[in-house]
Amino acid sequence: MTLTLIRQQWKAFWRSKNTGQSILIQVILGIFILYILINLLAVSFFLDKILGEIFPGKNILSSFSGLLLYYFLFDLILRYQFQELPTLRVKPYLHLPIKRSQIINYLSFISLWSGFNLAPFLLTVPFLAKIVLPQYGVSVFAGFIIAIAALTFFNHFFSLWLKRKENGNAWVMLIFLASIGGLAYIDFSLHLISISGFSDFIFSGIIKNSLLSFLLLIPFASIFLVNYFYLKKNLYLDELHSSTENQKSSSEIPFLNRFGVVGDLAATELKLIFRNKRSKSAVIKSFLFIFYGLLFYTNPRLGSQSNIFAPIFCGLLMTGIFIVNYGQFMFGWQSSHFDGLLANKISVSDFFKSKFLLFTLFATVNLILTIPYVYFGWRILIMHTAMFLWNLGVNATLVLYFANRNFKSIDLSKSASFNWQGVGASQWILSIPLFLGPFIIFLPLYWMGLESLAIAMVGIIGLGFIITRKFWVETLSSNFKNKRYQIAEGFRNK
Amino acid sequence: MIQIQSLQKIYNGVVVVNIPELNIRQGETVGLIGNNGAGKTTLFRMMLDLIRPEKGEVLSKDQNVANSDSWKDYTASFLDEGFLIDYLTPEEYFYFTGGLHDLSKAHIDSELIKFTDFFNGEILNRGKYIRDLSKGNQCKVGVASCLLQNPEVLMLDEPFANIDPSTQIRLKNMIRDINREKHLTTIISSHDLNHVTDVCERILLMEKGMIIKDIETNQNTLLELEEYFSVLQ
Structure with a gap:
């Protein structure tokens, strides 16, 4: 048997x-x-x-x-x-x-x-x-x-x-x-x-x-x-x-109310994150990355003042881990009700704005949590902030660009560790620009000896993307409109 | 209200929907019937712009649904559980879909009172997420959310399939009442010939992607349809 x-x-x-x-x-x-x-x-x-x-x-x-x-x-x-x-x-x-x-x-x-x-x-x-x-x-x-x-x-x-x-x-x-x-x-x-x-x-x-x-x-x-x-x-x-049958409360997030439909969408996605096993563990794990800096900064060889790469890498990871970790599977998280989202009165640009709002929320919380690293020097905080801007500007946009090309659904009820469902080529390709991007800007200036300018450039480019976000939302939206049938089709094939 | 022109959907070389022309007038209640695989759900999905037709177009108020979002303002639909956000409680879901149409919570709460009989005490304030509800109760949530949106066009795919007999009768009455009061355009698919001929003024019979009968309902319709389906076996 x-x-x-x-x-x-x-x-x-x-x-x-x-x-x-x-x-x-x-x-x-x-x-x-x-x-x-x-x-x-x-x-x-x-x-x-x-x-x-x-x-x-x-x-x-x-x-x-x-x-x-x-x-x-x-x-x-x-x-x-x-x-x-x-x-x-x-x-x-x-x-x-x-x-x-x-x-x-x-x-x-x-x-x-x-x-x-x-x-x-x-x-x-x-x-x-x-x-x-x-x-x-x-x-x-x-x-x-x-x-x-x-x-x-x-x-x-x-x-x-x-x-x-x-x-x-x-x-x-x-x-x-x-x-x-x-x-x-x-x-x-x-x-x-x-x-x-x-x-x-x-x-x-x-x-x-x-x-x-x-x-x-x-x-x-x-x-x-x-x-x-x-x-x-x-x-x-x-x-x-399900072994637990406790009362589910209808929790509201008043802070998000002021953003209208965009806020409603973000609040709904927050509920998605915290009420489902896989998304919850993915996000909790990304909070653990806050301690990542300790690995580098406490190490005298890696964390010394002359080493500039550790804060860049740590800042990139610590403020952007949610964007990378959660964003790489977008919109697969919503695969089970994607048809509903399409058929309902939700404008595509609101949909994308809600994603940016969510990214901003998590990245900001992470930035605040990394402030104590100032103990290892002011420069670290400045670099973290520059990477924060880069993450919100460039990486968030990149992640959503790839989200338009992700047709793999995700079963939210499964646990996250060693769960390869929803992992496809786009996740592998995605990680390259996400991690190499800032170095492409940073390294040439750094080699010219313009270290402070190099850091500032990364931050300024990130800020530039944030200021021009309206344009990116429109670009992503029209791109989404071309891809929507393919995405919905992929999500229906569980 | 809704016009379909030379609409075709092909999967793996098989034509699953092929409708040269179809006109649904405002205020009509249309019943869509046909055996499994006749193309009913595919037709619904194309009318809601969820899949791309190989040929042709669906116009809603003279706008192609694939090119404009304006039809979403007045169209409410429930095809399957994939339309529900299953980690929300029913209340949260109603507030969410209502909020998309700028309805306040207080307004939704007062509208929900009308559904007291329909819900039969199994939906509201139960402290359950939608995913923990039975299929029948999920269906009730989907239908109620559609009606809350105060639509001009309503599309339901097999709404009678999973709900109990009392609720089926209540749903029929609700649809009839709303139709009389608000002149709603309704498209319902079902395998239950009794219900469909009861509610709908016009019946579309699909077979292999084609609409092979388009009839105004009268007292002979039910017999006619039963004859068609028994001959098929």
Whole structure:
């Protein structure tokens, strides 16, 4: 039965409407994953040397054992962020004479096929074979493998269970991350507990008696059963669909009222963003980019006064991330009701003005949030502002130009991480001018030694685009009128 | 009101709509019927400028709908759930579409009272997004939003399909009343011959993209149509 289900999923993949595109994406993704896995293998092979460097004079195996639990904690965080819930469209199967347990078995089995489950083995097996096997023999080696497998699968089913149970509830995610952070704090800063000591304790126990590793199978087995029974109890259409049935309030955004229809359109799109899973997580992630500057500015080599490229790049990203991240999929976000937008009394120029209003709103909030970076020097703030103007003037216009050429719909209810739906050639091409544009203006002047002028030029050109926005709205509108049938057609093919 | 001239739509070499000429006068209630694949929805979509015809044009008040937006001022339409903004509550959606026609919230609220029976307590103040409503209730939202806009032209694609019998009857009465009071031009498609002959003064029967019958409704129309559809099998 499980095999039949797998075969049908296989067919679903090959017979879906945009197979060609998803194969290309799978291949790119596959190469990317392969690259990471090869890196892991290399790290594992030289792990004894690396550990010797980091912890000089310490027994290599005990420092390895000390690190293992940290690795699995980190693994848990990563999984919680990125691991996908296995998606079988269970709806067509629930009414057929297929046992519930068979469907659940399939879901559990297919979920194991993930790079997250391969990585721990790639990272440890070569090391274990190199160090443990010759020194302690096969039984200890096998004990280690069993222990690592048990921890890997525990993490796997634990994160699946948590994700399913909470269905993307942001609070649970925060509590979860906070408790792991708290654990790390108690360990590293307060020295009250020692995870590495505990980790070492477990694995040195296994060295003494390899049968102890079977004890680790107990938490794995229990979380597997918890997950199993949770699924079994909740494999109903209505409960899998939406678990929360709280009252939805009709929230209004008074600030936007003053902009008339344009404001209404922007307010509606804000509701789109915050009431749908994929758009919400895309936007929340773009707010996290506010911290991007810390990576550069705290680094003495990159953030020094003489380095001018860091603030340009950071400013571009931090004030423009919403424009890039959300804008690249426009108007796919609205694909499910695009026909309605076309048939209603909405003028095309109002439609575009509302997009600019939305961009302005988010970019301004981001600019305000980046003001504290003034701590690293006034120049940074000035450069951020110049990039802000560039983003709003040039990049916003560019993004909308490409939006007129994006025919791929987006299902708002799916989560955002590793979600490649709606990604097409236009997104790849789009990113080039968005990131290179300001440098084309900046570099020639900079090389001539006119650094301040170079910064000013970027800002002035951005400002120029903002002042002439009326013209751009008209150009985009007439362009949209030519493309509208194609866009609507594409959005109807889900 | 609406004129169609040598309109053609071709998909993959198959002509799905082919209408040499059609005139819909102001105040007419037109029923569009035909089996699946006859081209009803495609015709609607071309009348609303959602797809580009291969040939010909649709004129609304003598303006080509593809070249001007002015028809949107007086045309309200509901073809499918793709017309609804599904992450809004019904109230928000009514305020939104009403706002596009410069109707105030207070005005919309007072207009919505007229729909109390039609909504049957399942739409307003339920605290649900449109996406969480049943198909029938979504249809009610779409139809109500059309009527709120106070249109001169109303287009509905199979409005009776998903709603319960009581609501079907209420909808029929509503359309008839509005038509009498406001002289609305209405185009409705349906598979329910009873309802269509009940509401519409004129019936267009489509087959393979062509309008093969164009009849004024009288007491024999229902029989005539039933005969046509039973022969087809």
